Amino acid sequence: MQELDKRLSEIKDKLIEIERKSDKRIYLLCEAENAYAVNKFLFEDVGCRFVIATGIDSDDCFEVLYHYSNDETGCVITIKAFIRDRQGPAIESITPFLPAAEWIEREIHDMLGIDFKNHPNLRRLILADDWPAGVYPLRKEVKK
Amino acid sequence: MKQTVRKPVLAVGPFHPLQEEMEFFQLTIDGEKVTDIDVRLSYNHRGIEKISESLQFDQVPFLISRICGICSASHPLAYVQAVEELAGIKPPERALYVRTIINELERIHSHLLWVGLAGHFIGYDTVFMWAWKYREPVLDLLEEITGNRNNYGNVRVGGCREDVPNETIPKILKELDTIEKKTEMLTKAVLDDPILHARLKGVGVLRREDAIKYAVVGPTARASGIGIDVRRDDPYAAYADLDWKVITQSEGDVFAKAVVRLLETFESIKMVRQALNKLPNGPVAVEVKEIPPGEAVGRAEAPRGETFHYVRSDGGNRPIRHKVRAPSYVNVPSFKASCIGQEIADVTITLAAVDPCYSCTERVAVVDGCGNIVRDSDVLLQLSREKTARLQKEIGAPELKLED
Numbered sequence A: 001m002q003e004l005d006k007r008l009s010e011i012k013d014k015l016i017e018i019e020r021k022s023d024k025r026i027y028l029l030c031e032a033e034n035a036y037a038v039n040k041f042l043f044e045d046v047g048c049r050f051v052i053a054t055g056i057d058s059d060d061c062f063e064v065l066y067h068y069s070n071d072e073t074g075c076v077i078t079i080k081a082f083i084r085d086r087q088g089p090a091i092e093s094i095t096p097f098l099p100a101a102e103w104i105e106r107e108i109h110d111m112l113g114i115d116f117k118n119h120p121n122l123r124r125l126i127l128a129d130d131w132p133a134g135v136y137p138l139r140k141e142v143k144k
Numbered sequence B: 001m002k003q004t005v006r007k008p009v010l011a012v013g014p015f016h017p018l019q020e021e022m023e024f025f026q027l028t029i030d031g032e033k034v035t036d037i038d039v040r041l042s043y044n045h046r047g048i049e050k051i052s053e054s055l056q057f058d059q060v061p062f063l064i065s066r067i068c069g070i071c072s073a074s075h076p077l078a079y080v081q082a083v084e085e086l087a088g089i090k091p092p093e094r095a096l097y098v099r100t101i102i103n104e105l106e107r108i109h110s111h112l113l114w115v116g117l118a119g120h121f122i123g124y125d126t127v128f129m130w131a132w133k134y135r136e137p138v139l140d141l142l143e144e145i146t147g148n149r150n151n152y153g154n155v156r157v158g159g160c161r162e163d164v165p166n167e168t169i170p171k172i173l174k175e176l177d178t179i180e181k182k183t184e185m186l187t188k189a190v191l192d193d194p195i196l197h198a199r200l201k202g203v204g205v206l207r208r209e210d211a212i213k214y215a216v217v218g219p220t221a222r223a224s225g226i227g228i229d230v231r232r233d234d235p236y237a238a239y240a241d242l243d244w245k246v247i248t249q250s251e252g253d254v255f256a257k258a259v260v261r262l263l264e265t266f267e268s269i270k271m272v273r274q275a276l277n278k279l280p281n282g283p284v285a286v287e288v289k290e291i292p293p294g295e296a297v298g299r300a301e302a303p304r305g306e307t308f309h310y311v312r313s314d315g316g317n318r319p320i321r322h323k324v325r326a327p328s329y330v331n332v333p334s335f336k337a338s339c340i341g342q343e344i345a346d347v348t349i350t351l352a353a354v355d356p357c358y359s360c361t362e363r364v365a366v367v368d369g370c371g372n373i374v375r376d377s378d379v380l381l382q383l384s385r386e387k388t389a390r391l392q393k394e395i396g397a398p399e400l401k402l403e404d
Helices: A003-008 A033-048 A097-111 B048-052 B061-066 B074-087 B093-121 B125-146 B165-190 B195-202 B208-213 B218-222 B253-277 B328-336 B346-355 B377-395
Strands: A017-022 A024-029 A051-057 A061-068 A075-083 A090-092 A115-117 B009-012 B024-029 B033-040 B292-301 B305-313 B319-324 B365-366 B373-377
Touching: A003 A033, A024 A033, A033 A061, A033 A075, A033 A090, A051 A097, A051 B305, A051 B319, A061 B305, A075 A090, A075 B292, A075 B319, A090 B061, A097 A115, A097 B328, B009 B346, B024 B346, B033 B328, B033 B346, B048 B061, B048 B319, B061 B074, B074 B093, B074 B292, B074 B305, B074 B319, B093 B125, B093 B165, B093 B253, B093 B346, B125 B165, B165 B253, B195 B253, B195 B377, B208 B328, B218 B253, B218 B305, B218 B328, B253 B346, B328 B346, B346 B377
Parallel strands: A024 A075, A090 A115
Antiparallel strands: A017 A024, A051 A061, A061 A075, B009 B024, B009 B365, B024 B033, B292 B305, B305 B319, B365 B373
């Protein structure tokens, strides 16, 4: 556990904050422009397993949460990246080094309209071909 | 005149014999070899994450147990664990054991279902019939405990809705002995069969490094030598109190995946038995009042791998965001690594080997470059079965013998 904390502190300058909810749940808060570097660090240097990403329409920004599992310690590490630009939300894609993220980035692109820059294949995944462009089902303005 | 060479394309789906949902696989083929694969899905998107935001915390388990009929215990469990973590709720000891029992029974019936279907796809209908027959009593047990064969609706925030009555324990234990005997017979028949060795070994190999890149989970990962299992790595329910082991194989082929699932079935039987013998007395649920604002994740090891739920609350009575990641979501894209280079005859079983959800809707078509259907589902299954029959002839092995 201490080992993991030590590893995580290596990336501290890219983070806003390390939020430790428990021994097994750690959140790394960062701005969108640093998300790529933090993801690469967790996957390639720490050797965490990518679980999934969650896109959220927060009140004043978009959040993309990248969930990783550190299976040796049973810890779930979540990178919480804030996208402040609500008009043209964009973030660097992590698919080029992590193929497991291909689908979920496409899904978040569909559902929230977040652009994943340099994604090799940002086609629709969830939405139907005839779904109107510019309507993003998981945005708050779309009625339940 | 310059001629453009069109690569033949083999279309599997959108109504796919191996999937519960509609999915579309487009395989580019060169002769009998697969050279590329493209997947399209979401023909039947149900918007469960969005619906979940409109339900109360209590109601959500009923919705998400319907994500998948087979995994209808593990999805709600992962969600409930997330909410319990968020609100700091500790369910009573007995509830943890009841959850373990139901989830392991689910794994037993799911793995037996897979063995049967895998047999069917390669033309071993004997295995199919018997495996499904052996699976029936497991569903009966689940019905006796929860009231339903599937969609148990048993887990809730703070515990369980239904208890395992103490007087049913001897009956369940007796039934488990029978199931174990049958599974032993099935395992022996499968593992000792020279044709299955010839047919499944070296087929659809998912190498360890690809398994890591695609972040696969469950038996798909464990058959490629990655020993991950949420039940051990991040223990929940009563798993930490039980004596069991994580099964791994290193080969990464279809045979290894079959071995992992069969051996895991025994571990599950062992766990249910231990949990029943140790079942603590007491209530199965605590009262839950308010869910405070916050966020949490919950995960559970479903039969196909880690099920992951993320829940965020603003202090109201509904989640404001609920993210669901089913294991097939990461297992299915690994086809890109396991199918390319395979023969067409091996595609059905390779796709089936990660155990994506199955369907009775059966329609597969092989399309040439101009979009003409040149082969249909029957032909594709036929190819798979013919290969088995050919091997059977070459090896000259006796027929599989299973009994009641």
